[in-house]
Amino acid sequence: MHKQTFADAQHWPANVLAQDCPSRVILQHVTSRWGTLILIALAEDTLRFANLRRRVQGISERMLAQTLQVLESDGLVHRHAHDVVPPHVDYRLTPLGFEVAARVIDLARWIEGNLDRLKQEGQTAP
Amino acid sequence: MHKQTFADAQHWPANVLAQDCPSRVILQHVTSRWGTLILIALAEDTLRFANLRRRVQGISERMLAQTLQVLESDGLVHRHAHDVVPPHVDYRLTPLGFEVAARVIDLARWIEGNLDRLKQEGQTAP
DNA sequence: GGAAGTACCCACATAAATGTAAGTGTAGCG
DNA sequence: CGCTACACTTACATTTATGTGGGTACTTCC
Numbered sequence: 180m181h182k183q184t185f186a187d188a189q190h191w192p193a194n195v196l197a198q199d200c201p202s203r204v205i206l207q208h209v210t211s212r213w214g215t216l217i218l219i220a221l222a223e224d225t226l227r228f229a230n231l232r233r234r235v236q237g238i239s240e241r242m243l244a245q246t247l248q249v250l251e252s253d254g255l256v257h258r259h260a261h262d263v264v265p266p267h268v269d270y271r272l273t274p275l276g277f278e279v280a281a282r283v284i285d286l287a288r289w290i291e292g293n294l295d296r297l298k299q300e301g302q303t304a305p
Numbered sequence: 306m307h308k309q310t311f312a313d314a315q316h317w318p319a320n321v322l323a324q325d326c327p328s329r330v331i332l333q334h335v336t337s338r339w340g341t342l343i344l345i346a347l348a349e350d351t352l353r354f355a356n357l358r359r360r361v362q363g364i365s366e367r368m369l370a371q372t373l374q375v376l377e378s379d380g381l382v383h384r385h386a387h388d389v390v391p392p393h394v395d396y397r398l399t400p401l402g403f404e405v406a407a408r409v410i411d412l413a414r415w416i417e418g419n420l421d422r423l424k425q426e427g428q429t430a431p
Numbered sequence: 432g433g434a435a436g437t438a439c440c441c442a443c444a445t446a447a448a449t450g451t452a453a454g455t456g457t458a459g460c461g
Numbered sequence: 462c463g464c465t466a467c468a469c470t471t472a473c474a475t476t477t478a479t480g481t482g483g484g485t486a487c488t489t490c491c
Binding site for chain 2: 436437438439440441
């Protein structure tokens, strides 16, 4: 038996607005600068490292490698390394990855399609 | 007349994967650490500064103020200052804000509801 | 009178994210 | 042979994000 405490109430059910809710961590990964773009790119295609880098324009090798590792550790991306040389590694979304990606894409597409409705003139702070 | 160049193709239609697509900027704002949480909180209620800060647990005054300004400049949040003293300022989403918030919430809710399916053990990198 | 609340801003300091350049080992190509 | 491609990693430098503490001007509550 487990008596529910006030602290528990913050987390059950999970609530991102709660201070140390674990979902915040995943949300950070998914909504990170490159995380979003990688998910979007991989939703279209299974890609190799170099190709993925070409799709996600502007990303450095370092960030691509790092972000892929994070997404993999979350169970959103699957890394398949063929045992050959020179190396050949495929990256693709897991079923879970496709579920998040769909939502991220929905958000991105909305923004892309509503750019003209969004103000951007007096923008000083990034 | 306007002959479409290769560079144009990157931006028309808007594509977040393109290097300097303006939608990336908005995406950053919306998916920023606190931006997401503020949108989620404001989708539930119109809130005053201090109340909003209590909802978005862990945010500092500085970041709250700063992020609100960014979201306001994007046209997602509306700031209504009553001319009284002590100050009374209401923050609420614009119609546009509600549209993005809905998508952000969808993403957040999915994460909250699938925490158990997501791996988190060997997590070293944040 | 003193404390607390309101909605901030500012300067300063630190933490975190990101970029840059170089290196690794092997293979195929001209 | 020399160059390029592949998928990384590591060290170092820089940029960006975020936190902290203090201040403001005024009011209400005790």
